[in-house]
Amino acid sequence: MAPPRHRDRGFSRRIQYGLFFGYVAATAGIVAAIALILIARFQPLAFEGIRGLALDATAPFTTATRPIVRGATSLGGDIADYFGAASENKALRARLAAAERQVIQARATAAENVRLQRLLRFSGEASQPVASARIVGSNVTGNRRFATLVAGSADGVRSGQPVRGPEGLVGRIAEVGRHAARIVLLTDGSSAVPLRVVRTGAPVLGQGRGDGAIDVRATIAGAPGLRRGDLLVTSGLGGVYPPGLPVAVVTGTSGELATALPLANPAKLDLAVVLTEVPPPPPPAPIDGPR
Known part of the structure; x- marks a missing residue:
């Protein structure tokens, strides 16, 4: 139902x-x-x-x-x-x-x-700051390494002056405008800086590789070999860079050639200081011979 x-x-x-x-x-x-x-x-x-x-x-x-x-x-x-x-x-x-x-x-x-007593022989040893300014950009083309500084001739900047950051040497002024300047970096293929090994005191030469690193070679025969971790500073020779500025740390060695990385990374820098050039030492006085 x-x-x-x-x-x-x-x-x-x-x-x-x-x-x-x-x-x-x-x-x-x-x-x-x-x-x-x-x-x-x-x-x-x-x-x-x-x-x-x-x-x-x-x-x-x-x-x-x-x-x-x-x-x-x-x-x-x-x-x-x-x-x-x-x-x-x-x-x-x-x-x-x-x-x-x-x-x-x-x-x-x-x-x-x-080494202070030896460095005092050089006239103009104390490198005075010229200007402090921001780094606003960098140019990387091939083996060229440049950076732009917001300071120029109006601020006392001129070509050839060294530039350093908080960590160490950045490079030197290559071109100057009225309110801006171009820095050629240490890693540029045309850059060469006289250096000294802190551990041994031996003079060496740092040459930019164009890839973010520098090649380091001894400048005298029989110099002590470089080691990984060696600190490199400016030697003051050449009449451009003041002595004692931290530059780079050795990262590898191969025979007489070593590779080092700069302490100052331009990609991370905000401010940089332009320094006065260090004039080269005067030539030695001529020695009068017997008359």
């Missing part, structure tokens, strides 16, 4: 029973809550006993879930430490770079103090 058409298809005794037991449970909960309130108000000792029973009943559950809670807390701390480590690592790298620059400058200064 077909069911009546007006019967609600979603209606069933199971739903009725579910609603009934739900109402019963809610009513029982309300009654239990009221009873607990009354007991707590008028029978505090009995209420303490009920709380003790509840504590005993929930203790196993609390013991079982405690490792999970601890693990979640530890995981949250680990995640926070992970994200905080990035900023701390960046700050530590900045401090390490600053410390390395100070150590390099200190090594160069200590070596120059030993």
Whole structure:
């Protein structure tokens, strides 16, 4: 026999029973809550006993879930430490770079103090700053390496003057305009700088390779060999660069030829200082022969 058409298809005794037991449970909960309130108000000792029973009943559950809670807390701390480590690592790298620059400058200064008496023979030894300006761009074409300085003849800059940054020598002025100048970098293929090895005091010559590095060759026979990590500074010879400026660090050797990387990276430089040229030493006085 077909069911009546007006019967609600979603209606069933199971739903009725579910609603009934739900109402019963809610009513029982309300009654239990009221009873607990009354007991707590008028029978505090009995209420303490009920709380003790509840504590005993929930203790196993609390013991079982405690490792999970601890693990979640530890995981949250680990995640926070992970994200905080990035900023701390960046700050530590900045401090390490600053410390390395100070150590390099200190090594160069200590070596120059030993040779101060010999350097005093050169007239115009103290190279005075001419201008301090920003480096705004660089040009890399083939083996040519140039940078643009926002200072020109109006600021006292002229061709041939050396340029240095916080880390060391950058290059020398090649062309000068009214308010800008072009720097030929140490790594340019046409650049050659007289240098000295701090460890041995031996004179060497640094020649730009045009690829971001310089070749280093000894200028006297029998000079001590170069080693990886040797610090190179300007020797003051040639009448251009003042002595004692940090220049490069040796990164590899091959026979009598070594490769070095400049300490001053033009791509990361913001400010640079133009220095006065160091005039060459006067020629020795002629020695009168016997008459």
